[in-house]
Amino acid sequence: MGADPTAIVVGLGLPADVGTAWLDDLTAGFRDECDLVGAGVAGGDTTRCDLVVISVTALGDLGGRAPVTRSGARPGDVVAVAGRLGHAAAGLALLESGREGLPGPADRRTDGRAEPYGSDELGEDGVAGLVGAHRRPRPPYPCGPQAAALGATAMLDVSDGLLQDLGHVAAASGVGIALDPGAFAVTPEMERVARLLAADPLDWVLTGGEDHALAATFPAEVRLPPAWTVVGRVTDGEGVQVGGRSVERGGWDHFRM
């Protein structure tokens, strides 16, 4: 919505046998992530639970600005995304295939354990970087307030997959959204993993949600900074189209709305 992050409130439900080392790691992870945006951990309740439950409420300050909601997209606007799309989905597919150790130019083997914050040291660009993208998402935090300042007409974070989330924007705004499948970044590593797993990398890009990218609509005349990639247009009509085929009508073969 374009707010500057200020604090998170963390509610914890923990089994009695969770160790202090694990809890220290969790606390350090929250602190590290909050430090990226200058936010603090403002408290939260703790209770005993049979499962580990972690419930986070994130608070931000709009500084008096109006929130950027899902309902302001207008025909003629451009649709743009910031952050990675499909990397986490590719990483999850690798993990589920049991082939996440696939050697690559910038990769080292990971055993999949004791690495709660991903695999930075394995290189962002390698195949293992895809697994790291799943394990530790890197939301493009500054792009939210940036988009608001640029005059974004609608915005949301992509957590259910781009097609589904843009479907929310289309419905709330009473517009259609037409995406250009050639506009999305698919890295060589994603191509390579997709071949290995007999998958379509565009599936991951359009339906994966765990990268926590941002999607926004802007008036066509706005000059977008490099962090934003234009991937489509807002149209009259309704629903989301990819390359001219309507998603709801089965036009996107691999995706089930």
Add this chain to the structure above:
Amino acid sequence: MGADPTAIVVGLGLPADVGTAWLDDLTAGFRDECDLVGAGVAGGDTTRCDLVVISVTALGDLGGRAPVTRSGARPGDVVAVAGRLGHAAAGLALLESGREGLPGPADRRTDGRAEPYGSDELGEDGVAGLVGAHRRPRPPYPCGPQAAALGATAMLDVSDGLLQDLGHVAAASGVGIALDPGAFAVTPEMERVARLLAADPLDWVLTGGEDHALAATFPAEVRLPPAWTVVGRVTDGEGVQVGGRSVERGGWDHFRM
């Protein structure tokens, strides 16, 4: 802390087989409780979980005032409480004894099921009212901002039991707190249930936390409204005393810090 409630954010983890009727009841409960203070339900995440998990973050607006924390109590202040103390603990003791149906002047039998919001219709004053106090706490919401406006020097809600929570105030403020055991309200119903269960009703008052009362310290010259009952004084020294006996040193027989 003296803020006016504005909104709650509700995070839900739900098993797949939770019915919509149950969810409607839950939603109605949140709405009813928020209506008491003019707050709204501002959203929250929903996810599938093996357990029912309900995580609530409550937000308030201080309107520019400083928060009333635990650390401002000064020797000479009075200690006062608002809301019920010990009712919920008595109700829980009744439930655990299996005798919650105990007939009484204002009571009707309850089967203990399908009554998620307590037993208002059984009468606030009856024995079943104690069970209702456990099932549906009635925090004295308006007393928080009221206390802040009156100049409360420290305040917290009583959720761990009065002795323990006032211990937090004493420690954070660097003071002692002396309570008058004769100052607390013990109703005839609590006396009656205590006799039945061979319990001490003052135990429930001093150590029960589920009533969600408020405790605060005020400068001695403040004229307190009827909702507040003075139950002690802030002193030099440290820790909490009841009737001159120090709680930490076993002075309070039935309570384990």
